[in-house]
Amino acid sequence: xxNDELRELYQDVILDHQRCPRNFGALxxxxxxxxxxxxxxxxRILLSLxxxxxxxxxxxxxxxxxxxxxxSASLLxxxxxxxxxxxxxxxxxxxxxxxxxxxxxxxDSAKDLPALDKLRPLAGVxxxxxxxxxxxxxxxxxxxxxxGQAEAPVSTE
Amino acid sequence: xxLLKSLPLEHxxxxxxxxxxxxxxxxxxxxxxxxxxxxxVYLDSASTTQKPQSVIDALVAYYWxxxxxxxxxxxxxxxxxxxxxxxxxxxxMSFLNAREAGEIVFVRGSTEGINLVADSFGRHRVGPGxxxxxxxxxHHANIVPWQVFCERQGAKLQVxxxxxxxxxxxxELNRLITDRTKLVAVVHVSxxxxxxxxxxxxxxxxxxxxxxxxxDGAQAAPHLKIDVQSLGxxxxxxxxxxxxxxxxxxxxxxxxxxxxxxxxxxxxxxxIRSVSWDRTTYNSPPQKFEAGTPDIAGAIGLGAAxxxxxxxxxxxxxxxxxxxxxxxxxxxxxxxxxRIVGQAADKAAVLSFVLDGVHPHDIGTVLDQRGIAxxxxxxxxxxxxxxxxxxxxTRMSFxxxxxxxxxxAAVRAVAEVKELFRC
Numbered sequence: 001x002x003n004d005e006l007r008e009l010y011q012d013v014i015l016d017h018q019r020c021p022r023n024f025g026a027l028x029x030x031x032x033x034x035x036x037x038x039x040x041x042x043x044r045i046l047l048s049l050x051x052x053x054x055x056x057x058x059x060x061x062x063x064x065x066x067x068x069x070x071x072s073a074s075l076l077x078x079x080x081x082x083x084x085x086x087x088x089x090x091x092x093x094x095x096x097x098x099x100x101x102x103x104x105x106x107x108d109s110a111k112d113l114p115a116l117d118k119l120r121p122l123a124g125v126x127x128x129x130x131x132x133x134x135x136x137x138x139x140x141x142x143x144x145x146x147x148g149q150a151e152a153p154v155s156t157e
Numbered sequence: 158x159x160l161l162k163s164l165p166l167e168h169x170x171x172x173x174x175x176x177x178x179x180x181x182x183x184x185x186x187x188x189x190x191x192x193x194x195x196x197x198v199y200l201d202s203a204s205t206t207q208k209p210q211s212v213i214d215a216l217v218a219y220y221w222x223x224x225x226x227x228x229x230x231x232x233x234x235x236x237x238x239x240x241x242x243x244x245x246x247x248x249x250m251s252f253l254n255a256r257e258a259g260e261i262v263f264v265r266g267s268t269e270g271i272n273l274v275a276d277s278f279g280r281h282r283v284g285p286g287x288x289x290x291x292x293x294x295x296h297h298a299n300i301v302p303w304q305v306f307c308e309r310q311g312a313k314l315q316v317x318x319x320x321x322x323x324x325x326x327x328x329e330l331n332r333l334i335t336d337r338t339k340l341v342a343v344v345h346v347s348x349x350x351x352x353x354x355x356x357x358x359x360x361x362x363x364x365x366x367x368x369x370x371x372x373d374g375a376q377a378a379p380h381l382k383i384d385v386q387s388l389g390x391x392x393x394x395x396x397x398x399x400x401x402x403x404x405x406x407x408x409x410x411x412x413x414x415x416x417x418x419x420x421x422x423x424x425x426x427x428x429i430r431s432v433s434w435d436r437t438t439y440n441s442p443p444q445k446f447e448a449g450t451p452d453i454a455g456a457i458g459l460g461a462a463x464x465x466x467x468x469x470x471x472x473x474x475x476x477x478x479x480x481x482x483x484x485x486x487x488x489x490x491x492x493x494x495x496r497i498v499g500q501a502a503d504k505a506a507v508l509s510f511v512l513d514g515v516h517p518h519d520i521g522t523v524l525d526q527r528g529i530a531x532x533x534x535x536x537x538x539x540x541x542x543x544x545x546x547x548x549x550x551t552r553m554s555f556x557x558x559x560x561x562x563x564x565x566a567a568v569r570a571v572a573e574v575k576e577l578f579r580c
Contacts, residue, residue, distance in 0.1 A: 003193070003526055005526065006522075006523060006526050006577065009522070010519070010523075010577055010578070015578060015579070019514070040534070041516075041517075041518050041533070041534050041549065042534065042535055042539075042542075042548050042549055064548055065516065066516035066517075066518040066519050067515070067516060067519045067578070068518075068519070128522060130522075131518070131522060134518065
């Protein structure tokens with residue numbers, strides 16, 4: 001039967017987001033866009049963000065990829081709503097620490113980041129080093145959208 | 158779990174009796190490896206094969222007792238190294254049934270063999286208005302060198318299409334080979350689809366119209382009897398590591414007259430006859446194409462791999478692998494939502510598939526947890542993936558050491574994927 005690592009990786013939340021990705025589509029009035037690409041597996045994601053003043057109003061994505069990258073992109077679009085750019089970058093940093101299995105620093109642990117809790121179902125990927133890039137692809141793409149490097153697709157390689 | 162029980166794994170026909178499964182497996186030490194507490198099930202031989210002890214021993218023995226540079230020293234050790242190196246070339250010659258050793262050039266692998274031909278053969282023979290024809294099922298190694306070459310020479314790259322089964326469309330091929338076609342570069346066995354292409358027929362057609370033919374034999378050499386004379390092709394490339402030999406060594410077969418007429422590929426030591434500031438003359442083939450100290454150990458290892466393969470009648474290997482291919486095809490086909498990609502009538506030991514709702518990388522991860530190594534992705538055939546309308550496939554490929562039990566375990570694991578993803 002399936003072992004615990006696999007059950008944790010492909011837990012219900014992940015499979016649900018894979019089957020029914022949230023916010024799937026493109027934002028016509030996006031202020032920030034970027035494309036992410038993993039040449040190793042061909043996963044591709046297009047991210048678009050819309051702002052309401054200082055805060056993110058909406059995030060949408062399109063593309064095609066594995067369960068992990070699709071679920072990660074879907075969870076990202078939910079988690080970012082209401083964040084400022086700085087908060088989004090902080091969340092990105094903390095998420096990457098989560099999925100690479102880095103121990104949170106004492107200051108990080110103390111700082112409450114409710115949005116990070118929504119992303120915890122992806123923590124199981126830390127047991128599968130070769131799949132970490134699948135989970136981080138949408139977040140690399142976010143960084144690229146924020147930094148305005150949307151000209152060339154951001155690559156994980 | 159009902160699905161698992163219903164898989165048709167109990168085949169009526171009996172195991173081919175002439176295949177000594179346990180003895181063959183015992184020749185490959187790595188097959189005893191365990192991952193996650195489970196024995197390795199290696200179903201990725203199309204990427205690279207595992208190595209028998211005799212190949213590993215040949216590499217060690219060379220460094221242990223014969224290491225010296227070749228074609229240089231007058232001392233005994235160098236002569237011995239040269240003798241082993243030359244013997245390896247004769248083994249490759251015999252393996253491919255070339256006419257003479259001079260038609261066998263040692264290269265790093267099929268990729269370098271193709272690059273050598275693209276660079277050297279085409280440099281003075283192909284120009285604006287000329288065409289190179291490749292097939293739609295080529296590996297990137299038989300696409301990109303021709304793209305770069307055509308751009309440099311001002312020539313046009315044509316692509317022979319395939320049908321949905323993964324076979325070349327003969328009428329289209331017939332139409333595309335014209336008097337403008339200078340070279341046809343085609344794969345013998347597709348690394349993604351397993352399709353065996355009708356090389357002799359293609360060669361006849363191309364020769365009628367004045368084109369030479371290069372065959373990418375990387376995936377054919379471990380499974381089929383290769384006879385370059387009966388195929389009639391002008392160039393044939395193989396990779397040592399796909400025929401149970403070491404990585405970093407391969408061979409290019411070229412017809413003597415063509416190799417004689419071609420300019421050098423790389424230049425340096427060993428490929429020259431004489432060097433002066435005024436004039437340098439080149440050695441004869443194959444040395445003309447082997448600049449620098451070659452991969453002596455690799456060549457000797459490749460020779461040992463050929464010796465190993467030749468212990469088995471090629472029909473016995475083909476029969477055993479065909480049995481595995483049929484069993485895997487039957488088992489996987491019974492899984493609802495699973496589609497075999499590549500259904501040519503004539504196939505070698507390669508099996509690609511897609512499963513509705515599950516990405517190949519997720520399948521690969523689940524199988525890896527069972528100790529089962531398969532390849533997931535585009536298999537270095539992105540234009541083929543585009544043609545087939547899939548982002549990638551999961552691929553099982555078989556070697557002579559694989560067993561029915563391994564095939565069954567892999568099929569069962571794919572059924573588990575379906576269960577996990579509830580698709």
